[in-house]
Amino acid sequence: MSTTTHPRPRPMVAVLAFCGAVVAVMQTLVVPLLPHVPDLTGSSRAATGWLVTVTLLTGAVCTPVLGRVGDMYGKRRVLLASLGVLTAGSVLCAVSSDIAVLIAGRALQGTALAVIPLGISIIRDELPPERVLPSIALMSSTLGIGAAIGLPAAALVVDRFDWHTMFWASAALGLLDVLLVLWTVPESPTRTSGRFDVPGTLGLATVLVALLLAITQGAAWGWTAPPTLALLATAPAVAVLWARHELRTASPMVDLRVSARPAVLLTNLAALLVGFAFYANSLATAQLVQEPTSTGYGLGASLVVSGLCLLPGGLAMVALSPVSARLSAAYGPRTALALGAAVMTFGYLVRFFTSHSLWLIVAGATVVACGTALAYSALPALVMRAVPVTETGAANGLNTLMRSVGQACCSAVVAAVLAQVTFLAGGRSAPTLHAYLLIFLIAGGAALAALAATLCLPPGRPAASEPATPALPSPAADPAAQAGTVGTDGATKSAPAFREGT
Template identity: 75%
Template sequence: MSPAISGPDAPEKAPHPRMFVGVLAFCGVVVAVMQTLVVPLLPHIPALTGATPAAASWLVTVTLLTGAVCTPVLGRVGDMYGKRRVLVAALGVLVVGSVLCAVSSQIGVLIAGRALQGAALAVVPLGISIMRDELAPARVLSSVALMSSTLGIGAAVGLPVAAMVIEHSDWHTMFWASAGLGVLDIVLVLAVVPESPLRARGRFDALGALGLSGALVCLLLATTQGGEWGWGSGRIVGLFAAAVVIGLVWGRYELRVASPMVDLRVSARPAVLFANLAALLIGFAFYANSLSTAQMVQEPKSTGYGLGASIVVGGLCLLPGGLSMVALSPVSARISARYGPKVTLALASGVLAVGYLVRFFTSHSLWLIIVGATVVASGTALAYSALPSLVMRAVPVSETGAANGLNTLMRSVGQAFCSAVVAAVLANVTFRVGGHTAPTLHAYLLVFLIAAGAALAALAVTLCIPGRPAGATGTTGVAGTVGERGPHTLVREDA
């Protein structure tokens, strides 16, 4: 069925495009900060809360799980019932989760609060969808590039900011600040961001959402807890098996339902499929930089390679990379506008691989470590800016939220696998020094080689993406006109 629209042919344009884009990007940065906010705090959680190290690790794991589950689900809900409405609700959940963490030192309450913070990751694909609906075509690519890059910008900014708060103030302060930023986001969105009148018709696929959530929880729980529970343990094997079984049943159901949670036929298009595979590999390659850099420079000098840096210095090593992501998002948009997002993504994958090559040979000098980490962040900026454009060229406008949610999900899955691999390498390639066990330099170099391999794999996958589709129109190269074909009918709520 061809999507149809009644009333005017195009949605109303945002009254103040720069402010509109700035507000949505600010929301994206705040949400992305939540992903790394507690990383500097993790070593101190057992002493601060009386929890075990295994329980403390759930402050990161649960955020990953809820973000992965909620991102595609809320993207679909936004397509059907209003993107701004769902975005505001997601920010409200972030505020509630932040307040829970701010008022308690009980590990159970902290985990619950972190779960709610993770659910707000859906803000990024929702923001991209709103931009596609509201902005003039000439502004879409650059705005979407910035919005997508906020995932990396926030992650890079979150580490040093959290480290400084932990060193100089009560650790609850960073959660109060998170709650305040969430409230500010809600106020700004309500004041500046219009609600798109475009809606996808159909009934919400509750069973599809439940099946997708179950498969993701099993997969990510097994991936993140494999090192703790044992990769050959019954629990891990059972979770992987359950993920496969649930995924197969869910896929069969989605192919038969009239209004699926995820349109697998659209997702199987080479342009979408390879873009999602590239997102998984880019997410893996990017996250290795975040996981290894701060820890590496904080290793004691007795290791022979560590610099004995403070937690703040370790976090600040990633800050130039965050700034480079801000600067490069418009550059990425210009490259995509002229040569296509496929070329941008291929270039990004190459830059990522070069960045890890620099890291491999410059692991004894602080400023060279920062240079290498910044090159990796630059490649990530180009990649994250290009991925939404690739997806939007290949899906109907009625599925923008769900499709970008799925692409964001694939980045999260890549980060989960990266976390498991990096943890396994650093925990097993060790030596005794100064009375304690520490990763060897070769462990970190192996991490860099694995991440470079993921970047090169992303390059190979990118080259398999078909060229510009016939349906792509306008200066943005985004296929999203009302006349596109798709399983959902697009209507205006105000019609």
Template identity: 70%
Template sequence: MPARRPRLVVAALSACGVVVAIMQTIVVPLLPQLPALTNSSPANVSWLVTVTLLTGAVVTPLLGRAGDMYGKRRVLLLAIGSMVAGSLLCAVSRDLTVLLTGRALQGAAVSVIPLGISILRDELPAEKVLPAIALMSATLGMGAAFGIPLATLVVEYADWHTMFWASASVGLAVMLAVILVVPESPLRTRGRFDVLGALGLSAILICLLLAVSKGSVWGWSSPITLGLFALGAFLVPVWGYHQLRTAKPMVDLRVSARPAVLFTNLAAVMVGFAFYANSLATAQLVQEPTWTGYGLGASIVVSGLCLLPGGVAMVLLSPVSARLSAARGPRFTLVLASALMTLGYVVRVFTSTSLTAIVLGATVVSAGTAVAYSALPALIMHAVPVSETAAANGLNTLMRTIGQAVCSAVVVTVLTSLVATHVGGGVAPRLGAYQVIFMIAGGCALVATLLTLLIPARRPVIEDVQLAEPQRTAA
């Protein structure tokens, strides 16, 4: 590989990750206006967030396995192409059905993160792998932190379709960059694609995530919510039995049951919840009306800009996280990161009425997120064969997405349950609602810390990458 090539590969793949993460969050500032823009109800419009999380969760492990089997670069281009197609659909229509279809296609692009991480492991020199995967994994948080501020500016000063045209244009640009500078990995996982395993996993995820995401709208005791939970619970052991009896399963449950993999994935669920609560709650908190007694009545642009320092912190801390993982191991890094997120939420619980303190607390949580997201794939690569990197990191990304989906449901439920009414008829969440959210998110970050301590301590991950290098070269 030419001397400059590794930097170009890292830059191209990281750009893909940032674009995909921005795409996930660009509709959040627009949600209050979308019912009027689409002639739909707020409950129906909320699907524009739910459907992206849902398709991302379902498709990510499938494309991760397909990348291991048929070529990671090829599947990565397919995922970005799905995002471009979805962006174009959203850019040309106000019809909610078309918008939902477009957002579903955009959600498939979340698989870019684990695929990019796997390509970096296959293609880069051993000494460059750890910093590169730290940056690639952190792009999921970086893009989300920058996406909301950018979207608020578009909503305030331009037609809302503009952000989808921009998403499609940037998507085409990063596709071209991948085609020009990213090579196709020679590594392949042999065998047939586990179609039944893929269908079973998809069915389980659809049942559980639909029930979690829409339970607050349908009612937690409604027949459809309970039925989805029951069906998902029934399918889990059936699917698990099939996976254990299949030669090349969709998810290798024996590998996934290893403490190093199991506790890393459980910690990823908690980190995903804590990260998403920070983004969702901050943008709404500062916009609450002043009559609530705590609200700042800030504009939509100000609410987005409150997350910008967190995005900058993520960019700056990604290389720091890589150096820390190389020196002390990714387990130590993840413990430190999740503890930092816990501290950030302690600050947020007690300082939710000051704009300066809100920005400070949100930035501390974002800083912890950047370090955590950088450490998670290193821990996964520590514990799985090199031929299963994309699938294993896809499963870890799925765990983060599940955490985000559950967080979305919890935030909606809490904010709509603990409300105050103005004498003029206005309704807004009470301060206690936000404090409950921050306490739950802080608790999740604390649980992530405890789960990480259960991961067996091992030598720094860079040694594992170097051990894998002869196998990669021989392949």
């Protein structure tokens, strides 16, 4: 945290949270449009799927990379660049109906996922201790809040206006974000020294692209098809070489020694599992209520109604993020994360037995969203408690990445179950009710596994006795990096610790 705190913390936190929500909306913006894209653009369904896949890929690669760049060269600077790229991508989508241009624009939008971990790091650097936990809880929750609110909003736009309108709206929101950040957010003086790890960045990008392409395209290509098998073989092979490089370099892209600490490793595992369980809630709900009544269980709801079913959960996430912060302050973020995972598990138990009426479906989805809010709000506090202050951008970027990987795995599992567990209804093939119940069981199992991982985390110590978290130097580490952080004036400064309970 900087030695001088920001004089206007409330506007700054509100702006950063708004930026996070806008970015999260971008991740789900095109979901209601996907069934109509082939007719609107004259493209194939396979090409249409890339509007989601490319955003996932660029977001996964850029989130940890830009977090590291922000730690080294200035978080506000990288935040503004990310929002600028998001705005450019939105304009590109708004002015064209060509599928190739739309995919390129969506790729640019995906890079802005780094805004959330960058915002969390700025909050840690700039706010007084008593404001840190509530603010990072709100910032972290925007990833779920934006997704829950974005689906019904996008569905409403697609239903009532020309589909390009939602991209013009996202461009306007991106530009507004840039202006608000320029007005309220200062540049953090906390920097890490060393050189940018180009080989480590390329290695990480290769591993992530190979893994996520295999996960997201495996069902379409075939899980035993040569491209899928080649990608699944490439990811671990490159990962081994990448890890060897990261352990030997002085300024690694990802500090594997820190990431291997149980407190960090288990937190990231919990993030992946919570991301899986959260996304299943959104995907299954939106499709379940739209199934035709001829299936015997479907409600035949419209696209707008299916999106509105998720809105109460989004509002609940907004309300519960400060509750999670209070729980973290009083009992530690480990307790808040465990409670969130337990509530998600209970929510899926409710969903398993209440999938026949609209209001019960909404109630079950809202319970899962409440658990997600508690869990998402606690994750950054656990990460920041376990890493040096100079690595918060990269560490939170990695944690956000794990949530995205969980969502990608969930998307593949949901698609596979709904495609395989089917029957004939009204003359067409449709998923059975058991397919949706199986999804709820799998997602509930993921939430239960997240609870188990959380309970294995080392318990936090009282704030008064918790010492500063030291950086673990690599064998050839830069002495200046070990000594502390580097301010914008070039002077080396000691790095204060984030203390649980502040």
